[in-house]
Amino acid sequence: MREEPVHGAGAASRSRRYPSLVGQWGPPGVILLLALAAWEGAVRLFHVQRWLLPPPSSIGAELWESRSLLLRHTWVTLEEVLLGFALALVVGVALATAIAYSRIVERAAYPFVIASQTVPIVAIAPLLLIWIGYGIWPKVMVVVLISFFPIVVNMVDGLKSVDPDMLSMARTLGASRWQLFTKVQAPASVPFLFSGVRVAIAMSVIGAVIGEWVGASAGLGYLMMRSAPQFLTDRVFASIFILSIMGIALFALVVLAERYAMPWYQWEKREKALGGR
Amino acid sequence: MTSTPPHAPGGIASSPKIELEGVCQTFLINGKPLPVLQGIDLRVYRGEFVSLIGPSGCGKSTLLNIIAGLEEPTQGLIRTDGRQAHGRLGAIGYMHQKDLLLPWRTVLDNAVLGLELRGMSRSQARRQALGLMEQFGLKGFEGSYPSLLSGGMRQRAAFLRTVLADQEVILLDEPFGALDALTRANMQEWLLGLWESWGKAVLMVTHDVEEALLLSDRLYVLTARPGRVKMVLSVELKRPRRYEMVTSEAFVRMKAQVIATLREEGSRPTQSEGQA
Numbered sequence A: 001m002r003e004e005p006v007h008g009a010g011a012a013s014r015s016r017r018y019p020s021l022v023g024q025w026g027p028p029g030v031i032l033l034l035a036l037a038a039w040e041g042a043v044r045l046f047h048v049q050r051w052l053l054p055p056p057s058s059i060g061a062e063l064w065e066s067r068s069l070l071l072r073h074t075w076v077t078l079e080e081v082l083l084g085f086a087l088a089l090v091v092g093v094a095l096a097t098a099i100a101y102s103r104i105v106e107r108a109a110y111p112f113v114i115a116s117q118t119v120p121i122v123a124i125a126p127l128l129l130i131w132i133g134y135g136i137w138p139k140v141m142v143v144v145l146i147s148f149f150p151i152v153v154n155m156v157d158g159l160k161s162v163d164p165d166m167l168s169m170a171r172t173l174g175a176s177r178w179q180l181f182t183k184v185q186a187p188a189s190v191p192f193l194f195s196g197v198r199v200a201i202a203m204s205v206i207g208a209v210i211g212e213w214v215g216a217s218a219g220l221g222y223l224m225m226r227s228a229p230q231f232l233t234d235r236v237f238a239s240i241f242i243l244s245i246m247g248i249a250l251f252a253l254v255v256l257a258e259r260y261a262m263p264w265y266q267w268e269k270r271e272k273a274l275g276g277r
Numbered sequence B: 001m002t003s004t005p006p007h008a009p010g011g012i013a014s015s016p017k018i019e020l021e022g023v024c025q026t027f028l029i030n031g032k033p034l035p036v037l038q039g040i041d042l043r044v045y046r047g048e049f050v051s052l053i054g055p056s057g058c059g060k061s062t063l064l065n066i067i068a069g070l071e072e073p074t075q076g077l078i079r080t081d082g083r084q085a086h087g088r089l090g091a092i093g094y095m096h097q098k099d100l101l102l103p104w105r106t107v108l109d110n111a112v113l114g115l116e117l118r119g120m121s122r123s124q125a126r127r128q129a130l131g132l133m134e135q136f137g138l139k140g141f142e143g144s145y146p147s148l149l150s151g152g153m154r155q156r157a158a159f160l161r162t163v164l165a166d167q168e169v170i171l172l173d174e175p176f177g178a179l180d181a182l183t184r185a186n187m188q189e190w191l192l193g194l195w196e197s198w199g200k201a202v203l204m205v206t207h208d209v210e211e212a213l214l215l216s217d218r219l220y221v222l223t224a225r226p227g228r229v230k231m232v233l234s235v236e237l238k239r240p241r242r243y244e245m246v247t248s249e250a251f252v253r254m255k256a257q258v259i260a261t262l263r264e265e266g267s268r269p270t271q272s273e274g275q276a
């Protein structure tokens, strides 16, 4: 005897549920193009000064002409972002695990985790500069401070929201405490971890720029700070453009990693969206 | 009420796989004690299929939790193979009311969980499980995630996980409760065949009298909360059982008897409802 799976309709219905590449990127692409065209037209029509608001065409030209300069600064910023984010991930996951497993750690550490978010990062960045000195580390620290919070909070939620019956089930199969963690709790918290990581990766870029504003000799944030007083407005815009692309690309990488790491989650979300079983 | 003394199939002197003596459980609800089980005596012998039936909320799941070792009773003794059992957890198979499949594991990897937890390598465990996919109606779905399966398939996957863990006693908590009538009847017949070829002791909670009679050697009827054993019935139908037996005269008589006993319980308000 055998019943059919609930939604085993196969490739046809599946492809209907995945929006195509054109369907996904088409509409925002069209809007972006229209906005750029309106911007270009308005600047030319009203003869807006270049240093006040450059047209997209001259920003594009700047991107091309100063590419080696921009690229050099991009690498610096990207390095700070990736290093800071990686540290935040390690610290965040470790701290979340400790908080979820120990009442004492939770009581002792959680208030500080939350307090760390109420402290204005811009205000402590100069202190980091004084304490850690110039070089990459004060910027990395700003990135860590700004991005570890969503990771910790989401991961703690994930570890705590595991169905207690699932833990009981594993215990009746003879699971040790460590196995309960590795086989049930940790995997169950991965979707939560990923939602934290999505937020964290976007904040990491912001963190790096703030760090560079306070004190740096390289990086896109530094380049913006240096270009603005010289009225190199198109260079400021070029930097902003690259930072946006960096943020979007990193976010997209996280989404890809998510699909790769949790194929089951995509299905479950879809089944739920279809009204469940 | 009629109470047939429990018989011991398969041995004269063999001690029961599971033996409860005077088991009581009381929970504290907002500081007030709520007695859920009161003096339960119960035995399951080697190779025996025993059912537990009773009004909802009378403590059936609580009783299984206690036997499995997830909870300790406030009073009473639990023996396995005649010895007082302290470390039961992990030694007794328990299939919960919900299938509790891990959504991030495929059907195959869910099935091997118990073997894996005992230290078997995943590849060896998988090999062992693959041989049973056919019998459990899961062939072709080894690599599927649980969210894509029907209720019956999920239940059988949970069954396979329990069976593969190879514990000598298996507790089943309303294993077919969430299934539609047709799937349910199929699953009952399937379980019957499985159990007959298998010889494990089974204790099953159900609220379906027909199901209990069809599958069991013995049947315990519990009272409304606090649960006590109201009746023990030996189901004198020959094996192998077949679905057609439900129309036999003996079956119909036993069914009427059990339903009448349950009715008495159903019309009596439970203790806490009486106070409210």
Ligand SMILES: Nc1ncnc2c1ncn2[C@@H]1O[C@H](COP(=O)(O)OP(=O)(O)O)[C@@H](O)[C@H]1O
Binding pocket: B027, B028, B029, B036, B055, B056, B057, B058, B059, B060, B061, B062, B063
């Ligand atoms: N851990 C617990 N704490 C407090 N009350 C509980 C607990 N587990 C079960 N109960 C209560 O015990 C009673 C019996 O529950 P249960 O064993 O699930 O009944 P059944 O399975 O027979 O329907 C219910 O009233 C339930 O609310």
Ligand SMILES: [Mg+2]
Binding pocket: B060, B061, B062, B097, B173
């Ligand atoms: Mg129950």
